[in-house]
Amino acid sequence: MDPTQQESERHRSQSMSQRAWSRGVPLDNQPSPDLLISPPLDHYEMSPRPISTLSRLTDEDTSWDRPLLSSRTKSVDEETQRSSGRRTSDWSYAKVTGDLQDQYEGGLGPAQHRGKQNSRSTLPGMEGSKISKPITRTEWSRYFNGWIVHLPAILVTTAVLLIGSIQFYWYPEIGPLVSGYRLDTDIISNILQFVAKLHELLIVASLSSIALAMYRRRLVTTGVRLGFLTGGYRVGDLNYLRTSSFRHQGLNRSKPWEMLLPGFLVFATILSTIVGPASAVLLLPSLGWYEFDTSSAFSKIEPPLLYWWNRRAIWFRDPFSEYTECQGPAGVYRDYCPAGGFPVISSWVRDYAATDLTNNLTFYSTSSDIRRHLVFTQADDKPNTSSTTLTTTPSHFLMTSIGLFQQFIHSSDVGALSREPRYRITAKGGANVNSPTGEGSGFYQPFVQSRCTIHDKGYLAETPGSISFPTKSINCFDDADCLQSQRKPREFNEADWLNNSSLDNISASSTFFLDKENSTVVYLNGMIPDSLSGESRNLVYICSLYASWAPSNFSMDPSVSDSLQSTFSNDKSMRDMYYGKSQEDIRVIRFRSNWFKFLNPHWNISNTTTASGVSQIILNFSSKLKVNGKTMNVLAPVDGANNTASEIFLAKVFGVYLAEGLARNSQEQRTRIKLNSTDTELTYLDLNEQHGYLGGVHKITPFNNTHHQDEWRDSTTQRNTTFAAFTEVLNTALPINFTAQRYGYGSGQGRKTLEFAQVMMLIYLGIIAVYAATVGTGYVLELLKVKSGGERIRVLSVIPWSDLQDLIVLALKTPPPSDEDLADAGAGVTSDKVWEKVVRAESDDKRNIQLAFQETTHTRKLDPQEFDYISKLKVYHECRRGLRNDERLHSVIISTLSFFIRVRPSWKDPKSSEAKSAQRHSNKPPAKALPAYQAAFLFRRTRAEERPTNICPEDMVMNTATLSVYQRLTCLPWSRAC
Template identity: 45%
Template structure:
């Protein structure tokens, strides 16, 4: 051993960094017991190890950290040949590593091999992969299992069991993220220890990621943070950030992994795999929602009393409406009407609302009656026939779609329902008779681009009281039928009330207008929640949006204004009683409820003797009348195109067309029809009717294509992921922040390596390097060992403070200042 090395060892031993080697019995002398009295002199304001060396440092001199955990590192190194043949107490030779360990030689602080580029990244890569998987699972809209729970290996598991297992997985994912954030924090702390140092109160901060109590401790708040030093602020800020993130990742991971209840689509083609979509209503599409209401062959018999009983007649809903108006003292006509299907267990509501706060126009709407029956019949068919996966679910929902694709073919079917705008003006009878002209109230209507409606809105129909049916001035009930000019879009009605049930007293005359339109809508039904067919138009908001030409359900489609033939309007007021010349119509029965011409004793009461003032404000009565007449016309329109069959295609190929008639699904013979092509392919044979028709199968299919298709899709209810909600968006944001943090950290390391390869230096002249600091087992153990280490003496007396280095040692080490 050279004299220089001997002197160097002696100085290191006097500094308390080594125990000297003895020659007695070829063994090792024990280390001198530490003197705790000198522990306080081991730390200055910062705890640190010296700056790393530039690449210009000789290869034989590398930064080393004392094995016992000194708070200050040394860069001393020794020739390897000095320790290659040391003998132990048993006389055996020691290896170089064992010899170095026996002497208490410090270990390396910095990793310099190529392994350093990969050894710290597995913890981040596994956490990132798990985060990507968890985020994808939580964001993808996937059905997991029904409300009852999943079936696993023939065993029915409850949702609680499944949820607990998934929460365990979420906990594992949380731990992986915390490991990743802790690894970043520890790397930052180590680099600071070999750089500018870390304040003593903050020395254990690298191990306190996730410890909320530490953020409130005096050690953290009283560490003496220097706000002018960006890296100190960055290190404290990252610790706070990582702690908050580690607190949040557990709950958000559970939000992403644990399924929640909701509606989910079936896999394409599986819901109705045993039938062919769409279902077909046996009525030509152009006639279902006809542009003009006219008397048809089926409705000719609706002019008499049978008109309020036959489902094909516009006045079929009179009885329900009559009872609704009759009960106005109990309901104030505020509750919607419910019409029940006679072929299924679902019903439809007739809703109404005011178009605006001024209550000038009343809006009313309801689904078409034939749609109610068609969807209800199909729902019944699902219950008795295996049509696909939907038949095996305990809870499902049927919903119509404007367009669907079946086997590569697009089917478009826009469904409509009527919406009526109604408006009434009310006048005192005496004032009315003194007026030369009065006009029907059309100015507040939305004509939706219809020219006829717009012309009648600009030039409203007028009435001359002295030439009208009210010219005699008699105080008695009277009402006209609904009437219109030839194929006009505006419907009129007028009448007289002796004593209104609402508003001011005294005989009144009312003039009312209505316009109707077919509005696009979509429908759904879920019998578990409600037995009512739901419609996107059946709400006050939807009707008001449609009135304002803003339909949220189908913004690309506008309503189509309906025109009326006067003969069809007369079907709304069929004669329900006739005695001699006395005729009693359905409208007479309805308007009877408008008047209260009897006093408390049952005697006739003269309206002029009512004793109530006439203010001329008839807003309450105007709204009352507009609501009743609008509802009645709406229901009449909803009854159009009824009494046709609903069909479901069972099989369709080049030679056979088979379909089920849902209106006869329980009939033993008529439930299924088979149409087969005859050999010459110019005729088809109807097996149900046992006759041959002069029509090819392709022509028959084309004819069938002119019928109204009803595109119905199914959704199932159960547990799954991907429902868009605020908690999901928050969880996605937290996972995105974590991924961004790791990516930003990796980018910073990569940029540092590039700058290092370019041999760039900082503005202070120091070589830019990315230090890979070797890990230690426990930072708190490091501190305790450092505190128990004997104080330095001799030439290194004040080296712990970093204020002095003996010039004689510069050849063997690089001093830290």
């Protein structure tokens, strides 16, 4: 061979030697089954993270991943008791006593399960090619790795919870208008349902991550029941909860915390089936009413609406002023007069045969397209029971004012409200505007209580003063006059007309009267003929009525109904008021006798005969009936023998008449609204004359010190009041404050399903919070090196078996046990007791991970090393920086051995000269093992003259792999024995 060929062959041999060294192959080309040597030093200097180089399971002390074979330490979710005495020493390997080379070549095979399990043949000789794999995370990523799954679910859940909890309007009932195109509401709902499904998947993934993390920590520590071997992967699987393996996994009563993991699985599975619908409930918009910001709804006007009447005189001072135009027949056809409702009431009573007077009355406003209902009910809703009749209706002027304003919204532009397809306006008086003291809850409407009784005229004529007006059943609301009338009722003693035979067989009635002036209780009596029983008789009725102002708010939804809705106009509200359940701010009405002449106006129907409103109504109470050719008078509306029905009928008619008179209230004023105002100018619109010759819009400005100027259309007029005096009138007028709502799709509508969905989301967030607090507390205790039962607390972040397939591969790699209970398990488990066995992941003597029963003796538990990652990282870099170049390679190789070297006690404390001197020449076994990289660090810290002179095999406890490496290394610079 020529020199060139020799030189080439020499370079080729050197290259092969380097590759063999880096691959863990001896120079004789015989593969080493137990070791994979680390790459050259340059690799460590350039790589951002050193790679563990052992063919077996990575020892965390020899790489940036921490070891799992070490002295026993505890995790947060691990039991506090020590391992059973049946298990072998916590140290992984015993001292080599035989032929090292023979052990190196043959290796150590898996041992048998005690008494039951036989080992199968080892796997083919591929150990030398395996790559070391860490079991737990030790770098900073372990504090954040698991939360990557939870973060999206937490953020989306929080957003969905806020969306569903905050009332917010999305779009109208007909759908939103996007770039001129009306988007269908079904399309939006379908998209949101898809989003809700994605949210459900995120929550299920989060719950599964928690269950799997708890399961894997349990698998490498205390173990899990065989029946729960796949339980960590089954979150959301309802069928698994019904299986025999889950139901028969057993419970160790001395360790009840074992049920924490199965219990969480059950809870998470149930929750995972609910969060989907709950998310849809929170996320999908619902139809309903949503508040409309007033500044936006009425941006082009200046609320409130103003009724031009002194706010303190409408209800609480004497409102019954005398209007000459309301006297006589004119009072029954002018709608602002107390008797303005007479035509409707008269027609209603006349139709008793068709309706039995069970229907409510409806009154219209002639100036606006709006109506109101007069409603009544009985205080006691039991049938055939005579009780007080309760009647109420909104005030007529409020109905007219609100109707005019609604028409103005529809025909003009008051702001965003005019552009809404469906809206509702609610009138509220507000505080400090309505009561005599300046304190009030808002608007009011009349509330009348009426009670009538029927008696025989002949009996009353014979026993005068024997009966009294019925006031006992009236709720006086603590009024002194009313209470006095209950303590001492007014006696009925009308001898003048009881003994007047000319009044027999006719219907007659008195007008409304008082016991005294400015009183609260109103009385009325009359007579009705009834001969249906076969004999002529006259029935006398006596009635007591009591009126008050009841607080209420009013609203209108013009797109659905033209009816003015009242919060008080319903049976429940009136009964609650009557029985004292709700008497806030109710005001008793005091009457004056002169007001009743407007309520019951009189007019002449002939030169000798007069009529009144009440007398015309009571004519309908009786009618003539021919029986056997004989004409007789009968009580028309009801059976005369049924006094209860007759009393209810009469109380209803007179109560309706009085309530409607109070609602009219003898007022005809104007409704105005400010369009804009400044200190020197006021523009308002008079809604009662907006289409008249005046035009409705008035501009008021100062003219001089005594006059102001009023401009409308093309006219200008000076008024004999100052501008300041005119604006002051605005402060005394009755304000009608409006709030607006719009109807459509939105979120935050209060309902039971929404509350349930909110609870489900809060439960999920609570689970995350508890889990985070538990793990965080464990990390803190770990950093503080807190011990429990003499061992440090650790929180394991397990890397493998994140998927069920990984667990199956581990099971396939595990030697099959020869347990008698599993003899026929291939075709299904026969005995349910099998599921009670405890299984965990352990390591055999070759550091192969296996699934082992708790009774197994040939495997060791997987535990984290006691030194944390940060200190190890500091030591590693300090060793690299501090050693000489020719020592670096040896230090790195030593620091990457994933085995534990038993060193002498003198190595543990370099400053102890006595300890070093005593132990340097001693052959006693060491007291404690230190990791290889720490031993190298202690070497560097020790002065050269104090360094041990012998680190040959007899000073270290090593297996065949360690010895093989040691024999391949050149002697360390400080070791003379090698």
